[in-house]
Amino acid sequence: MLHSPRVSVDMGLLDDLKKQAEARLLQVPSARDDEPQQHQHFQQVHTVLHEASTYFSELAQSLNVVKPDVQRQFYLEGSAKLSNLLQANYTPRDRRRTIAGNDYLIDASLHFICAGTEKLVFEKETRQANMMKEYLWAYSLPFENRDIRDDKGRIVRSAITVLSKVPSSVTVAGDWDSGKFELTLRNVEMLGNVKQTFDAGDISKDFFEEIGKVVLAQPNGLRNFARPADAPLPASFAPPR
Numbered sequence: 001m002l003h004s005p006r007v008s009v010d011m012g013l014l015d016d017l018k019k020q021a022e023a024r025l026l027q028v029p030s031a032r033d034d035e036p037q038q039h040q041h042f043q044q045v046h047t048v049l050h051e052a053s054t055y056f057s058e059l060a061q062s063l064n065v066v067k068p069d070v071q072r073q074f075y076l077e078g079s080a081k082l083s084n085l086l087q088a089n090y091t092p093r094d095r096r097r098t099i100a101g102n103d104y105l106i107d108a109s110l111h112f113i114c115a116g117t118e119k120l121v122f123e124k125e126t127r128q129a130n131m132m133k134e135y136l137w138a139y140s141l142p143f144e145n146r147d148i149r150d151d152k153g154r155i156v157r158s159a160i161t162v163l164s165k166v167p168s169s170v171t172v173a174g175d176w177d178s179g180k181f182e183l184t185l186r187n188v189e190m191l192g193n194v195k196q197t198f199d200a201g202d203i204s205k206d207f208f209e210e211i212g213k214v215v216l217a218q219p220n221g222l223r224n225f226a227r228p229a230d231a232p233l234p235a236s237f238a239p240p241r
Contacts, residue, residue, distance in 0.1 A: 120162040
């Protein structure tokens, strides 16, 4: 009669691994700890972001039908600028977090494109060209690159053609724990991000009205909205002249 060979197990090693596994499991927060209701300002944030999502959705729908003549310009490399860019293609977007099978809003945003027909061409040596490409990538600006070679076939310069297409967005994000809201304008009245922080009590119909004016490039008071008299001014929304 054949017998299976006895496998010797180092119980000391196994016990050690079991203890490590138990300790690791204790470090994982329970599902209840991760429930939105455990965060102090969850309900306020949820309500405001739902309002923002609804507003951006209705605004996008209206703007895509009306097609207002909103034109922008953006400065690059000091005095160089992309001009006569027509704003269009309004799209609302929500970002959500899934917990226990339910989706909860993290932020709400409105995206649009500023586009034109003109192009900017820069010819730079390789190092400066690489720096400019990083700059353009940071602002999500599309461009074409053509390497210029010397007589020996070495790349010595690059011709960078910046296309007249600037992706822009307005985003309202909320923090469940602090109850604070962050408004981010990306590539709207200047390249890059301009951010402001608001309390839940600041978010009202007037707040969204000011955002709508910014989107339409109309005079607005968003820079000073709900700003205490002694608070420093946020970064300017207008490019340097």
